Amino acid sequence: MEFLNSFHTFAKNFDPPLYFSIIQREEIEQKAMEYNFKKIEQKWQEYWKTNKTFQVQADSERPKFYVLDMFPYPSGAGLHVGHPLGYIASDIFTRYKRQNGFNVLHPMGYDAFGLPAEQYAIQTGQHPAVTTDRNIKRYREQLDKIGFAYDWSREVRTCDPGYYHWTQWTFIKMFNSFYNKKTRKAEGIDLLVNHFEISGTQNLEAACTEEMDFSASDWKGYSEKEQQLLLLNYRLAYLAETMVNWCSALGTVLANDEVKEGLSVRGGYPVEQRQMKQWLLRVSAYSERLLDGLNTIEWTESLTEIQKNWIGRSEGANMLFPVKDHDFTIEVFTTRADTIFGASFMVLAPESELVDTLTTPEQRNAVDEYIEQTKKRTERERLAEVKRISGVFSGNYAINPFTREEIPIWISDYVLAGYGTGAIMAVPAHDSRDFAFAKHFGLKIVQVVVQPGDSESDPAGWDDSFDAKEGIMVNSDFLNGLSVSDAIEKTKQEVEKRDLGQIKVNYRLRDAIFSRQRYWGEPFPVYFKDGVPYVMDEDQLPLELPDVDKYLPTEKGEPPLGRANNWSTRDGYPIELSTMPGFAGSSAYYLRYMDPWNKKALVSKEANSYWRDVDLYIGGTEHATGHLIYSRFWNKFLYDLGYVCKDEPFRKLINQGMIQGRSSFVYRIKDTNTYVSKGIKKQHKTTAIHIDINLVNNDILDIDAFKKSNPEYNNAEFLLEDDKYICGWALEKMSKSMFNVVNPDDIIETYGTDTLRLYEMFLGPLEQSKPWDTHGIDGVFKFLRKLWRLFHQNNEEFSISSADPTLAELKVVHKTIKKVSDDIERFSFNTSVSAFMICVNELTDLKCNNKTILESLLVLLSPFAPHIAEELWQALGQTESIADAQWPSLNEDYLKEDQIEYPVSFNGKMRFKIELPADMPKEDIEKAVMAHETAKKWLDGKAPKKIIVVPKRIINVVI
Template identity: 45%
Template sequence: MLLYDHKEIEAKWQKHWKDNGTFHAQNHSDKPKFYALDMFPYPSGAGLHVGHPLGYIASDIVSRYKRHTGFNVLHPMGYDSFGLPAEQYAIQTGQHPAITTKDNIARYREQMDRIGFSFDWSREVRTSSPDYYKYTQEIFILLFDSWYDNIANKARPISELEFCFRESGTTSINAATTEDLQQFNAAQWNAFTENEKQEILLDYRLTFLANTEVNWCPALGTVLANDEIVNGVSERGGHPVVRKKMRQWMMRISAFADRLLNDLEDLDWSESIKEIQRNWIGKSIGSMVSFKLDGNFPLWGNAAGNGADAIQKDLKIDVFTTRPDTIYGVTFMTLAPEHELVDIITTAEQKQAVEAYKKATSARSERERMADVKTISGVFTGAYATHPLSDEKIPIWIGDYVLAGYGTGAVMAVPCGDERDHAFANHFAEKNGMPEIKNIFEGIDISEEAYAAKDDTKLTNSEFLNGLSYKSGAMAAAIEKLEETGAGKGKTNYRLRDAVFSRQRYWGEPFPVYYKDGLPQMIDRKYLPLELPEVDEYLPTEDGAPPLGRAKEWYWDAVNNKVVANPSLALPKGKGTSSSSEKASFSETEEKSALGYFTAKPEIASTLLERAQEMRKNPTDAEVTLWKELKGKKLEYKFRQQHPIGEFIPDFVCLTRKLIVEVDGKYHEFQIDKDDARTHKLEQKLGYKVLRFTNEQITNSLESVLKKITEALEQRPNFFPGKNEVLPFGKDLGWVGDQNEIYPLELNTMPGWAGSSWYMFRYMDANNETEIFSSEAQEYWQNVDLYIGGSEHATGHLLYSRFWIKLLHDLGKITVIEPFQKMINQGMILGESAFVHKVTMMFPVTAGDKFRNYTKNQIKHLEELNDRFPDLFISSEFYEKNFHDLPTVVELNNEWSFENLKNFVDSIDDSLIDPNILSIGDMKIHSDVSIVDVHNNLNISEFKKWRADFADSDFITEQDRTFKVSREVEKMSKSKYNVVNPDDICDQYGADTLRLYEMFLGPLEQAKPWNTAGITGVYGFMKKLWKLYHDDNGFNVSDEKASPDSMKTLHKTIKKVRQDIEDFSFNTSVSSFMIAVNELTAQKCNNREVLEPLAVLVSPYAPHIAEELWSLLGHKESISTAAFPVFEEKHMVESSKTYPISFNGKMKFTLDLPTDVSKDELEKMVLENDKVQEQLEGKVVRKTIIVPGKIVNFVVG
């Protein structure tokens, strides 16, 4: 082969590597290990653009280099293949996400294969594969079966907690929990029922169910994590996000906050990522302080009206402060408007103002509150608290600068030491309830601003703290005193919140969870994976349940341990499970053969009946109203009042349609949790539909209530055809519950970060079918030595995976405490968008009031003209140069004869509009970069083909008939038509050139624009490299000894490239290759002594050409494990060095001077030089600086 043919060479070696498994890593080896990993790609439908492989190329270079230097290298790749885009696509097209995902992965793989990565594909993983998510589910169970022991500072199995409870109750336990939980002793614990015990344990588990305020995105129909929201809208799609209370699985990451913070220290990560994580964790050290409230308060607050005789005594407000040393500076207190005590403590006089303020705050959206941090607002509640140390009366305010979600939602305001408190105090100075600011800093003027510095400033007016300062222990002294008096205690707060783990989505891991009596139960790990069921649509159900609610079979048979159909929709045939998923359609005979079915749970049936009769006697007004409309088949269906179902007594029920109607009284809001659990059970387990209405709805809009009931009745199937009457305890209505052991499965799925939080450990033993990975494999590979990826995962993936790995470590599954020892964050490759300039029409308007100067008819005509303005494009350079003073459409028409334009000008009704006021402007339109050449010339005919709507447009070109586009650097994306596909580059220039050029663009960590034009330089280098080994007759390498110059070039390059790879400075390596090849070409070097090591040197960067040259050099083995050349100093030794000779620091000329002489001799030689004498003529040498090997400098006067 005479010429360099990248196509043939690259295809040949890619096949060779694949056929020989060249890059399969060994789990047993004497070699030292090296684990290089790229961040998990999500296989999107758009395929890879040239920006994606950047990091993969870098990690591949390091991996190949490490193999050359004797390491056993693990360099795997796989796919984070669960996720929203495939699901959104499924919703739109009905295409199953598994199919889309499979196709996308195939495309990714094809693209990656062309670039020649040394991935070990035998270890590929996909998060959406049941073989993989089986273990994600297993880890979820591990989290469920663990609690966090604050004393041992580690996660421990929940069984150990149960043991502690049995032995000594809560007395010796300090566990990470959401809030202060109920305390009990061993006897009490042992007396609890099994369900009660489980409910208690649920509060301790590392994954737990909680009713929390979540970020609900209605457009996506799901909950989002904090890091999935950017500026108040969803990261994907930019949809609005609202706060909503939902029952969700949570992950107790907060328990690990301190370790996640401390362990950052030893990680070799960029300072900026560490800083982002530190801020996100947000540790603050301080103390809790309780302020007692002055007076007694009615039980439900003044607002409730009745029940006035019930009072609460000894109320207190807890605050968190980082400056307990400023406790004597407390001037007032501020509560978040949402604080639970606000209604209770507000005095009658202030009630109106407080209500109004609360209303105003809640009306403001999160975004508004975020955007507007300058406005100070708040209201005095009229109430006072007592200072815990000085017993002074402290007025209590509410203000929205206090966040309900952080700390306790209340602050002790110290205006002299906190800027926000200071601003608040001044804003309301001299108003009712705002005392004068207390100053506790000696010698500090706080009239203008607060003094927030934590320094040696002494405290004053602070009793026992007088004379102390922040630095000299005031903080510790204050906490000690607070603890002594019981008014507070030292505490550390974190900004990091527990992570919401439930997603109301289809395309994610199913939870291995079913619900029994409303309590979550884990499926035994030996029955995993719990596979994702098929659904008819990827949307929520009509009732708003997640898509899994549509699955025909999504119940857990706890006897046979398998997924089965909804029992309430199936005909139960005696004891045991139902296999039919048909909807119920009883025949007379079948009905009779059904055994022992009840509407109420048999064991408590009689008790329930008694209670029900009792309740029927005391209905509420709303119940009476509704019953009037339901009784006696007024809606065509028989309803029963207070009829026991299962273990509950619903207000109304239609048994044949299994429809329950509940009226929510005023207590509903205090027991939402319980009511929700009850609804859940009735619907999921017993197959009823529950409708809930409030008292107000029934009294105020009975019509619509009845309409909803009627609609629901009609939608429900008839569960008992031919029967309108069902006895409470007859044998004719099915009681399917515990006897069958069939329970509803969790309908939510796991979030995207579940599978990606532990994948780096699966690669160590990816094909293990019996366990997550073998401990031998993990002990050998330890953790990731080099992790390369973008920095956008700083608060998501990179934090969550650290959390999960710490958990697995605590439970003894993993020997390391961190997943990624070193990380490099590659910068984004940006696209160079191309814009064509389109001529637009402009007319003079006054600012702000667009059409004020025109009549109605004129405006109409203008708008019409604007719509009709012909499509006319103008070359950007021409526009820049000649259109500074924007011409009018008339002038334009005079200069250019375009028919469309002429017709347009002729059509202007000059009785309405003077054509001479219409000037032109320009508008930029994205053009596809593939139809623009390197000189920014647009291919006009291609453009017309691409944009058929502009097929008849006219183009104003440059004088040389070219049409220029303008360029702008933007993010590379499909919508900006600036995507460059690596396949095209591989076709034209080859993978080796692509790899080298991506590295050559600049430092890995820096963002930089892609410019395809520049690639010719690298391609030229490849051809020159090839030529070194060839002459006109083909391959020609000589075995003769190389010249010292060539040896010097080689060793200079060896030294540089070795150092560069260690420093991840790949761009400079490529430069030094170019320099080496340029020099060797000039030296006409073709010696094996130089060219053989050179091939190995370039092999990590350009592996295909290196393999080809290596085999041409006569080697049979792949170059991939050839020893990397070693730098030898002896080739660098020189007899002379070119010294810069400078005067007063300014370099004037250079001199070649010997290197083996002393400093004094050097000075002598320099001074003897004519040029030096010339410069020194008539001047006094004040000082001579000679640094051997570096520089000579004369200080002259």
């Protein structure tokens, strides 16, 4: 080698052709024995592609398994190392299940409609389809390099007419359905019409926007238009005038899960409440089933908790309060019926329809002014001013149905129109919001609950309300002396008995606003006749997205589709101008993967009854309140109509954690061009500046590279410590603006994708957030080379022994079979990687090159590092892909130990170890321990009080 190297230099200077022939030969000689990941990975990716290794078909002979990744939105920025984390995990599980005899469906596609592509189109004029296509191509290239076992023949794109055909089809089905509360499922709207024709709304239990009351003859007397408008009150997809989240920066309405803290999730623009006519999906009809379904699926505790909170079930009562000198009542919802005797005023939401009727002439001006004020405030301001108390007296009084007392009716925006009935009975003594309101406006406060053992006090002297969840009732007539929970029950009974209201379960979950005033989404298969919406016939689908000249609203303020030519039916009726939101296309994509080529149905009965549901779903927790609610709703709807066979779509769900970026900083001394190393920065006033992580190695700044990176740094001066510039660092979101993005392509270029895959898994538990630090990657890269050397003794040619494996070798590999199988089953991939390292270290120590042993090891490793596994598998003489190999079976006999090295503790502290036969009886173990030299020292002449022997585990001597 030394000769070659010096010859190198020599040849380079004199004879180019000679130089090249030498270097080529050198490479061949070296690479024959070295781990050449580039060649290997390319080779096997091509092999899988040409042999269609991962294409699957329904096969009733084999059990199915469906592994799904949440499909990505293909953004322009491409993938960073955080994106593939979940994909790698699901890929490992896919390959593992396959090797255990399952027919595994593992598809991938793109959530391709969405705002960013459209925003980009507005800026550049390019059609979003073009940029989306380009982004998808880039994504695909990046994904392909990682060597996933996807069946790409099943790819779906939500923006493809062949795909959104079925999104539109489902919408039509929803439009033509209502929710029957008696049967607890969706049914055809014709059944509802039937019911109206026979008995009007009598005995009707249907989910609706507003309770209605009419007779059969009323119904028959209505015009076609009146009937159609009335049916919207019951349809599962319906058009209604409601309060919506309007985002003027995006020019569209947003669903509740698309708004966070008064700002749009995409872009962070302000959002305000507005009354608008919009399409909605009656998700709320399914509240109960969405909640109950959570008990039947294996999701993480935290995720089911988020969904439970979002659905927000609360048990209580709707109670009626008569209004003084009027013949109507105000209905309130309360979970604390027991505190009724403390209800000393009522509050209406400013949007409540009752406000107008209940305002007295004297109060009219004040009320109008207040309503105007609250309208002006955006959602954001309302949230920011939660503590600011505001409200106005309506001038009217209600009668407390239990105390018969007159109580004033107020109007305030701390009561929400959208929850319960939009009106409350205020119990200031026991509700902090009511308390603050009463204090502010000087309203009456009555204590009705005392803490057990406490006595009543004057609420006027209180600083805070007593929000009592338990306690004893006082000042409450027939409830006095009861506990809170007993009193709640008793009051509910009393309310029903006296006909003052009814027991009611309320849900926080709202119907989903389903239209967007945007271009890049699915058009609604809806047209308008005389202002009434009708859905198109199914044979007209797909209704393709038309071209427009600009991706902006029209001058009239209509959505972009208002610019399309001839956007009307053949009969000339105008077509809906909104498009569907992002969650429309992602709500049933898992079904489409089962049968993506089907032109006649979303999914065929056969395909659906074989693949059934997703067995393992991996994706981010950010979809907890959006996609994961909508798709469960969507699926339940299709289930009700008999199109799918499973009520819940995702049996097991895992959230992969975020991979955080590790940003680097330099510290500039204020108003200078001098940078001070981290350890000595305290002596100066400094500003931390983000710098590109490629300029830093082990927190040491590459000063030359830093100077060259930006003209601004050209003349920079440095204050060093130990002749080095040490950078600061912080964990932040991986993003361009933090200069901390790590691209998987670069990692693959340097180390190969098997190393990338292993390292992503090795970083830590799948579900945890963890920082990316490329430095640690050497460890797994070294591991793969060490594995390679097991097959290539002394850096020589490939050499393998076919002899019978030794017991020691068998023990090592079976220990690994057990560990890795267990780990994969519980998604503990980081510990599997460490088990592989231990295995290879031990086999290296045993100088093992045994074929049987190494074959098993390769199969175990192949889900994690498939390329190197295939290469070595082939080298061992195998002709089939390792993806089709049988997962090795565990033989526990090899793991049995004859000798146990017992740790011996004294009072719980480990003092020494003693080697004893595994089957030694307890009494003999005690004797053996007592006889031990070191034991005598710790006993110090005393007799032990007790000796605890846990067979095969530990011995503890109590003194």
